[in-house]
Amino acid sequence: MNQLASQPIGKPRVVAVMADTNAAAIAANRFGLGARPGDLDHLAGDPRGALRGQLLGSAPLLADAGLLDTATVLERVAELRLERKEQKREAASEATNEAAAQAAVQKLPALLRPIYVDDAVARVRSGVATDRPFLERLVHFWSNHFAVSVDKQAVLGIAGAFEREAIRPHVLGSFQELLLAVEQHPAMLLYLDNAQSVGPNSDAARKLSRHGFWVHAPQRKVGINENLAREILELHTLGVNGGYSQADVTEFAKVITGWSIGGGQGRQRGGDPGRFYFREALHEPGRRRMLGREYPESGYAQGVAALRDLAASRATALHIATKLCRHFIADEPPPAAVDRISSVFLASSGDLPSVYRALIDAPEAWSEPLAKYKTPSDYVYSTYRALQLPVPEGQKALAPFELLGQRNFSPGSPAGWPDRAADWDGSASLLKRIEWADQLGQRMGSHVAAAARAAQSLGGTLSDRTRIAINHAESGAQGLTLLLASPEFMRR
Amino acid sequence: MTHISRRRFLGHGALGIGALGMGALWTTRLAFGAPGVGADGRVVFIIMRGALDGLSAVPPYGDPAYLSLRGTLAIPPPDASGGGLQLDKLFALHPSLLFLHERYAGGELTVMHAAATPYRERSHFDGQDVLESGVTLPHASESGWLNRALQLKDAGSARLGIALGANVPLVMRGPAEVASWSPSKLANLSDDTLQRVTDLYSKDPVLSQRLADALVSNAIAAEGQAPQEAMMNAPTNAPMDASAAQRGGAARYVETVRALASFLRRDDGPRVAVMETSGWDTHANEGGAQGQLAQRLAALDAGLRELCTALGPVWRNTTVLLATEFGRTAASNGTRGTDHGTGSAALLVGGAVAGGRVLADWPGLHASALYEGHDLRPTLDLRSVMKGVLHDQLQLSDRELDTVVFPESGNARRLAGLIRPS
Numbered sequence: 001m002n003q004l005a006s007q008p009i010g011k012p013r014v015v016a017v018m019a020d021t022n023a024a025a026i027a028a029n030r031f032g033l034g035a036r037p038g039d040l041d042h043l044a045g046d047p048r049g050a051l052r053g054q055l056l057g058s059a060p061l062l063a064d065a066g067l068l069d070t071a072t073v074l075e076r077v078a079e080l081r082l083e084r085k086e087q088k089r090e091a092a093s094e095a096t097n098e099a100a101a102q103a104a105v106q107k108l109p110a111l112l113r114p115i116y117v118d119d120a121v122a123r124v125r126s127g128v129a130t131d132r133p134f135l136e137r138l139v140h141f142w143s144n145h146f147a148v149s150v151d152k153q154a155v156l157g158i159a160g161a162f163e164r165e166a167i168r169p170h171v172l173g174s175f176q177e178l179l180l181a182v183e184q185h186p187a188m189l190l191y192l193d194n195a196q197s198v199g200p201n202s203d204a205a206r207k208l209s210r211h212g213f214w215v216h217a218p219q220r221k222v223g224i225n226e227n228l229a230r231e232i233l234e235l236h237t238l239g240v241n242g243g244y245s246q247a248d249v250t251e252f253a254k255v256i257t258g259w260s261i262g263g264g265q266g267r268q269r270g271g272d273p274g275r276f277y278f279r280e281a282l283h284e285p286g287r288r289r290m291l292g293r294e295y296p297e298s299g300y301a302q303g304v305a306a307l308r309d310l311a312a313s314r315a316t317a318l319h320i321a322t323k324l325c326r327h328f329i330a331d332e333p334p335p336a337a338v339d340r341i342s343s344v345f346l347a348s349s350g351d352l353p354s355v356y357r358a359l360i361d362a363p364e365a366w367s368e369p370l371a372k373y374k375t376p377s378d379y380v381y382s383t384y385r386a387l388q389l390p391v392p393e394g395q396k397a398l399a400p401f402e403l404l405g406q407r408n409f410s411p412g413s414p415a416g417w418p419d420r421a422a423d424w425d426g427s428a429s430l431l432k433r434i435e436w437a438d439q440l441g442q443r444m445g446s447h448v449a450a451a452a453r454a455a456q457s458l459g460g461t462l463s464d465r466t467r468i469a470i471n472h473a474e475s476g477a478q479g480l481t482l483l484l485a486s487p488e489f490m491r492r
Numbered sequence: 493m494t495h496i497s498r499r500r501f502l503g504h505g506a507l508g509i510g511a512l513g514m515g516a517l518w519t520t521r522l523a524f525g526a527p528g529v530g531a532d533g534r535v536v537f538i539i540m541r542g543a544l545d546g547l548s549a550v551p552p553y554g555d556p557a558y559l560s561l562r563g564t565l566a567i568p569p570p571d572a573s574g575g576g577l578q579l580d581k582l583f584a585l586h587p588s589l590l591f592l593h594e595r596y597a598g599g600e601l602t603v604m605h606a607a608a609t610p611y612r613e614r615s616h617f618d619g620q621d622v623l624e625s626g627v628t629l630p631h632a633s634e635s636g637w638l639n640r641a642l643q644l645k646d647a648g649s650a651r652l653g654i655a656l657g658a659n660v661p662l663v664m665r666g667p668a669e670v671a672s673w674s675p676s677k678l679a680n681l682s683d684d685t686l687q688r689v690t691d692l693y694s695k696d697p698v699l700s701q702r703l704a705d706a707l708v709s710n711a712i713a714a715e716g717q718a719p720q721e722a723m724m725n726a727p728t729n730a731p732m733d734a735s736a737a738q739r740g741g742a743a744r745y746v747e748t749v750r751a752l753a754s755f756l757r758r759d760d761g762p763r764v765a766v767m768e769t770s771g772w773d774t775h776a777n778e779g780g781a782q783g784q785l786a787q788r789l790a791a792l793d794a795g796l797r798e799l800c801t802a803l804g805p806v807w808r809n810t811t812v813l814l815a816t817e818f819g820r821t822a823a824s825n826g827t828r829g830t831d832h833g834t835g836s837a838a839l840l841v842g843g844a845v846a847g848g849r850v851l852a853d854w855p856g857l858h859a860s861a862l863y864e865g866h867d868l869r870p871t872l873d874l875r876s877v878m879k880g881v882l883h884d885q886l887q888l889s890d891r892e893l894d895t896v897v898f899p900e901s902g903n904a905r906r907l908a909g910l911i912r913p914s
Contacts, residue, residue, distance in 0.1 A: 089826065106776075149617065151616070151617050152615065152616075152617050193615075227630075231631075405659050412617065413617070413621065413631055414631055415631060415634070418634075421698075425698060425699075425702060426660065426672050426702070427671065427672065427701075427702040427703070427704075427705035427706035427709065428671075428672040428673050428674055428706055428709065429672075430699065430702045430703060430706055431676075431703070431706035431707075431710070432674075432676070434681065434686075434689055434703075435676060435681060438681050438682075438685060465692065465695065466692060469688060469691070469692050473688070474684065478684075478685055478688070481685055481689075482685075482688060482689065482692060485689045485692065486692055487692070487693060487696045487699050490699065
């Protein structure tokens with residue numbers, strides 16, 4: 001980010017004021033989701049204290065009554081599957097029943113898509129309206145760290161529920177609780193295929209091979225699936241250079257065989273539909289050795305023990321600290337800050353509020369305003385908040401995220417959305433932002449005083465250049481467009 | 493720097509569009525690679541997302557098991573009504589692929605069959621990841637094979653690659669800087685506003701560069717747009733299909749193809765482009781000689797014809813590779829479609845292609861030949877094709893291809909002679 005060193009960062013008249021207004025802007029825009037009118041004034045007295053204050057109180061649950069829980073969604077999916085099976089059978093026997101076959105196949109997206117939209121819209125509303133935007137950003141951070149992506153249809157209807165059920169309740173808890181909740185959530189088990197993973201020496205596998213199932217099981221691959229185990233080690237805990245081997249991945253995959261979902265048919269029978277269920281019959285029996293430790297056979301508890309050890313590992317602390325520093329300080333995280341935060345992570349046994357406070361206390365987070373280029377999602381939230389735009393209904397609320405390239409719950413890979421400027425600052429994307437800003441300017445320009453709003457949302461980070469450009473704009477609409485398109489509004 | 497005078501604004505405003513920079517921007521600065529970087533070869537990779545049914549796109553009508561296995565999905569043999577367009581005694585092209593068939597006759601289309609990446613599971617998103625990353629495991633690389641190839645050719649900040657679409661897909665992501673362009677849905681900014689934003693960025697090296705690039709790209713893309721009848725049923729980029737989105741997608745597809753040609757025509761333009769199409773996931777009512785897939789293929793074919801026309805003489809130097817993440821089941825399913833499979837077909841078309849032939853070590857469709865009892869067995873690694881194209885069109889060495897572009901791919905030997913010697 002050395003090019004940012006030469007950015008104009010404003011020349012306020014009084015040095016003391018600069019410190020405060022910069023800090024308030026950092027608290028609102030970098031730690032939060034963007035300043036609303038008035039936010040900077042509230043933060044100015046004690047921005048760090050205000051951020052710490054957001055960590056007090058209950059978890060940000062998003063307890064909107066209308067949203068469905070995972071179990072309900074998966075029960076409906078199961079019902080539909082049954083129905084579809086029937087129709088498939090009919091369609092196969094009755095050669096003219098094309099419409100029915102078509103309808104059956106299209107019903108699943110028709111069921112899941114509105115659920116996805118409702119959940120994503122609720123998330124957007126929460127981000128736009130919240131008084132604890134630091135906490136909401138942390139929810140998004142963890143959701144992205146433990147990414148599931150709706151381009152896999154299996155999670156289309158439950159990605160939102162995943163965030164509400166596995167992430168939000170634990171965002172103020174410990175990393176270990178968060179990790180355990182995530183890895184047992186049906187969305188993760190489906191997304192990374194663990195629900196179907198079968199130990200080669202499990203009861204189920206032996207039964208299947210006796211019946212010759214291994215050979216004649218078209219479409220259905222019976223066997224161990226390493227996806228979840230690999231991603232837990234590489235992405236969720238230790239990190240890619242975290243000192244594990246392929247042998248550890250294989251062992252760990254065996255440890256978590258049987259971590260599955262209740263309900264369903266065949267191998268999926270048993271347990272409450274749509275909830276986590278340990279399927280003893282799929283579990284690979286035996287003592288396992290991974291990362292230099294022994295895990296005696298203990299069924300479900302074997303996986304819990306392994307996850308607890310991973311959560312407490314030094315490599316995990318370093319990995320999480322690095323990602324947090326990249327998100328809240330700079331694309332290339334300062335090693336000293338990473339060191340301090342990973343030490344706090346270890347010393348507090350992964351107590352997340354302690355880790356967040358260490359982040360607030362890191363001087364590096366406050367020394368370089370605008371060090372982070374906004375992601376499309378950051379850009380949309382901060383715009384909505386700055387302009388106090390009402391969030392429209394349904395799909396319309398999600399359109400700007402899609403237009404600017406960051407569809408909700410859709411990072412496309414278990415690695416989540418990337419978090420460096422180079423991943424987001426492409427020329428086509430920049431022009432899209434400016435065009436969107438122009439559209440909003442034209443819509444809102446007569447309602448919002450751009451010059452005042454610029455000071456309210458950017459505080460000390462507002463540059464003279466931008467301030468003057470807004471003042472000289474030919475219309476209110478153009479002034480607003482220039483604010484939203486300004487270099488300082490593109491960053492946080 | 494704090495004195496952005498009103499005079500300056502007015503000065504630019506008065507000069508209007510010419511000064512706004514379009515012309516000025518690209519004469520003072522080249523957005524893309526300078527001429528002479530690499531050769532004149534152009535490579536276009538069209539990703540067919542959703543798993544193309546290779547047995548319909550390129551029906552092996554001469555295989556004795558084909559008709560019975562495919563049932564109502566079967567494409568009739570070339571001599572029957574509605575039959576495929578004959579390639580040889582074994583293979584035909586889907587009857588919708590008229591332009592491609594002409595190119596075959598003209599020696600500019602090579603058809604590859606029973607091809608696949610190293611990926612052997614059935615998840616779209618993992619399969620596409622492997623197709624694009626060029627490595628053997630899903631999600632094991634943050635960069636794509638095209639980008640790594642460009643990195644080897646990249647001279648300074650010259651950008652040789654471009655992604656046509658809202659986002660840069662994995663295949664084009666990585667250390668080499670690439671350009672991107674996508675059709676805009678928004679009304680055009682006024683010249684004055686754009687000029688003011690340009691001024692606002694003048695002390696910001698990153699944003700001013702990006703904005704200048706975007707304007708150059710837009711201007712180039714606009715050159716290629718001529719009003720013409722909308723193309724219906726085109727493959728769309730819409731991830732969740734809705735008919736309105738599809739219709740919008742059709743118009744954008746045409747616009748995108750024309751823009752692609754505008755970029756590739758330039759001497760100082762990109763040499764490698766990637767474009768995405770979707771809508772190939774035909775689980776239900778796939779159709780045979782007519783129907784859903786037939787319409788998609790027809791639109792794709794028309795898009796390629798448009799590209800050929802718009803490229804003009806540059807078509808001679810162009811290779812278009814069309815590939816998908818995996819194939820579909822050999823037999824039809826209970827909903828008159830096909831499910832996720834393994835081997836599929838891939839196509840190389842363009843004036844640079846040494847075509848007029850089918851490359852296939854045909855495994856056959858009889859029950860014992862099918863992969864896992866239900867899929868076309870892959871006998872050709874797609875990386876062998878990709879290597880052959882990059883070797884001839886970008887002059888990459890085997891060592892570079894086997895280590896940097898496709899790590900751990902020694903078992904996928906480069907296919908030689910895919911490109912016509914220039």
